[in-house]
Amino acid sequence: MSDSGRxxxxxxxxxxxxxxxxxxxxxxxxxxxxxxxxxxxxxMLILFVVDASQRxxxxxxxxxxxxxxxxxxxxxxxxxxxxxxxxxxxxILGVTLAVMRLSDNPVVKGIAWLYLWVFRGTPVxxxxxxxxxxxxxxxxxxxxxxxxEPWLSLETNDLISVFWLAVIGLALNESAxxxxxxxxxxxxxxxGQDEAATALGMSxxxxxxxxxxxxxxxxxxxxTGNEVISMLKTTSLVxxxxxxxxxxxxxxxxxVVIFDPIPLLLVASAWYLLFTSxxxxxxxxxxxxxxxxxxxxRPEKAxxxxxxxxxxxxxxxxxxxxxxxxxxxxxxTDPTGKEHQ
Amino acid sequence: MTNAAVSNVPMVHADRVSKSxxxxxxxxxxxxxxxxxxxxxxVGPSGSGKSTFLRCINHLExxxxxxxxxxxxxxxxxxxxxxxxxxxxxxxxxxRRDIGMVFQRFNLxxxxxxxxxxxxAPIRVNKVKKExxxxxGRELLAQVGLAEKEDAYPxxxxxxxxxxxxxxxxxxxxxxxxxxxxPTSALDxxxxxxxxxxMKGLADSGMTMIVVTHEMGFARxxxxxxxxxxxxxxxxxGDPDEVLGNPQHQRTKAFLSKVL
Numbered sequence: 179m180s181d182s183g184r185x186x187x188x189x190x191x192x193x194x195x196x197x198x199x200x201x202x203x204x205x206x207x208x209x210x211x212x213x214x215x216x217x218x219x220x221x222m223l224i225l226f227v228v229d230a231s232q233r234x235x236x237x238x239x240x241x242x243x244x245x246x247x248x249x250x251x252x253x254x255x256x257x258x259x260x261x262x263x264x265x266x267x268x269x270i271l272g273v274t275l276a277v278m279r280l281s282d283n284p285v286v287k288g289i290a291w292l293y294l295w296v297f298r299g300t301p302v303x304x305x306x307x308x309x310x311x312x313x314x315x316x317x318x319x320x321x322x323x324x325x326x327e328p329w330l331s332l333e334t335n336d337l338i339s340v341f342w343l344a345v346i347g348l349a350l351n352e353s354a355x356x357x358x359x360x361x362x363x364x365x366x367x368x369x370g371q372d373e374a375a376t377a378l379g380m381s382x383x384x385x386x387x388x389x390x391x392x393x394x395x396x397x398x399x400x401x402t403g404n405e406v407i408s409m410l411k412t413t414s415l416v417x418x419x420x421x422x423x424x425x426x427x428x429x430x431x432x433x434v435v436i437f438d439p440i441p442l443l444l445v446a447s448a449w450y451l452l453f454t455s456x457x458x459x460x461x462x463x464x465x466x467x468x469x470x471x472x473x474x475x476r477p478e479k480a481x482x483x484x485x486x487x488x489x490x491x492x493x494x495x496x497x498x499x500x501x502x503x504x505x506x507x508x509x510x511t512d513p514t515g516k517e518h519q
Numbered sequence: 520m521t522n523a524a525v526s527n528v529p530m531v532h533a534d535r536v537s538k539s540x541x542x543x544x545x546x547x548x549x550x551x552x553x554x555x556x557x558x559x560x561x562v563g564p565s566g567s568g569k570s571t572f573l574r575c576i577n578h579l580e581x582x583x584x585x586x587x588x589x590x591x592x593x594x595x596x597x598x599x600x601x602x603x604x605x606x607x608x609x610x611x612x613x614x615r616r617d618i619g620m621v622f623q624r625f626n627l628x629x630x631x632x633x634x635x636x637x638x639x640a641p642i643r644v645n646k647v648k649k650e651x652x653x654x655x656g657r658e659l660l661a662q663v664g665l666a667e668k669e670d671a672y673p674x675x676x677x678x679x680x681x682x683x684x685x686x687x688x689x690x691x692x693x694x695x696x697x698x699x700x701x702p703t704s705a706l707d708x709x710x711x712x713x714x715x716x717x718m719k720g721l722a723d724s725g726m727t728m729i730v731v732t733h734e735m736g737f738a739r740x741x742x743x744x745x746x747x748x749x750x751x752x753x754x755x756x757g758d759p760d761e762v763l764g765n766p767q768h769q770r771t772k773a774f775l776s777k778v779l
Binding site: 370384 | 577579608609612613615616618619620622624626627628629630639640643644685688689692
């Protein structure tokens with residue numbers, strides 16, 4: 179790279195002022211074993227795919243027949259509903275439990291701890307079976323003053339459908355996990371933030387909603403996204419209640435009728451994969467949104483990288499100037515440069 | 520800004536204030552008074568109770584014994600008859616609105632821009648209209664020399680700039696008293712000046728200020744009163760030139776010989 183182009187343009191003043199050394203052009207280090215491993219893995223993958231596509235047992239014909247079956251797409255809708263409803267309830271309940279856990283009142287704290295102990299300490303499948311037996315345990319739901327004649331007595335079976343039992347069962351279990359996630363998020367926020375808000379005369383509620391929770395979100399969002407994805411898959415367990423209108427239950431029911439379970443498992447898996455993929459994309463954007471003001475993204479200080487990268491920046495930023503594509507770290511001439519030393 | 524009706528009530532009055540954390544007595548019967556419009560500098564070795572005293576003034580810490588009042592009003596408690604009643608959180612928050620505080624670690628809200636940091640409390644707490652708060656916020660940013668940085672997030676500002684935004688944020692509540700808790704201790708040496716300049720301007724405008732600091736030059740130039748604390752007691756206080764130039768106590772001499 180010659181020095182002539184650089185000296186011609188005022189844009190090209192390097193941070194050091196002096197002329198720069200030539201960029202390093204070394205022979206890259208070879209990694210022969212990496213390539214060998216890669217080839218073997220790709221070969222195995224191709225073999226598997228080719229084999230699977232020809233294997234009778236997978237029943238690709240039935241897969242194609244049922245993948246867009248109306249019953250299946252409706253079941254997918256139920257899976258989404260179960261996930262959304264139970265996550266909403268779990269998040270609200272989780273925030274409440276987290277705040278209870280951080281309370282100064284030992285009884286409130288203790289009750290939250292007890293809840294977490296029970297719901298995290300037993301399997302979700304067992305809990306769902308219990309919810310299925312809810313009407314057996316509590317056949318009526320009474321409204322009134324304890325130990326007196328109830329004002330209102332309702333049959334549990336009329337009051338709560340199996341669908342809502344499934345939602346409640348999933349939500350209560352999930353809320354215990356959400357509580358720990360939210361608590362970790364709140365505790366991650368610097369104590370000084372709370373103090374600054376308090377010193378400004380903000381109330382506890384204002385401090386929480388405007389200062390602490392938005393910052394805690396950065397910590398809370400990634401694991402919550404994982405919880406949503408995990409919840410989507412956990413909905414398949416509601417057959418324990420038994421509720422079978424969601425994806426897995428429905429595909430099982432169909433497969434029993436046609437005596438061919440494998441293609442319908444594949445159908446269900448394909449739908450689950452579709453949804454989890456969408457959720458992963460959504461989570462990426464959410465994480466980006468909540469990391470405002472933090473992290474490495476420093477737009478003001480770009481352009482102080484190595485020559486090779488600033489070269490590219492120069493090309494992009496000065497498309498009109500044909501000759502001076504050498505280097506253009508023009509952002510490094512920060513107006514407040516003295517303070518960035 | 521000269522007060523038309525200069526009140527005789529001191530802005531801050533501490534009468535035998537004590538405070539302990541467990542068995543550790545951090546403040547031992549502190550008595551001092553800051554008249555309206557004056558600047559008091561608190562100096563002393565770390566752990567001497569300066570910051571704790573400052574935090575007691577806006578009730579971030581509660582006082583165990585004695586009386587502490589701001590503008591004639593008892594801090595954190597209400598006296599009815601011969602009994603003291605603890606204030607409800609809402610009332611304590613109301614008291615804090617009139618007292619601005621600037622922290623050593625700035626404590627700006629990192630998820631808000633400089634301007635958003637400044638307008639947050641006026642809008643939420645004082646219920647100021649958003650447009651008015653923004654206009655006032657811009658004025659304050661100009662006052663601290665950061666007019667062009669209103670959209671910058673704290674992470675993109677230098678320490679000195681952050682601290683100046685923090686000062687503007689405290690001023691946005693139009694406080695009658697400003698507390699500074701070692702405002703320049705976390706700054707690189709070359710950034711200290713810009714923050715001290717803003718504080719000097721503020722003192723010149725007639726703001727009542729209590730400043731915990733290690734900047735003896737600033738104390739000498741700006742303070743009306745200098746208080747030297749050590750081990751939770753006021754060792755010496757008075758005119759800054761007097762205290763710094765001719766310390767009477769051994770402990771003051773020992774401390775000053777290290778920092779000057």
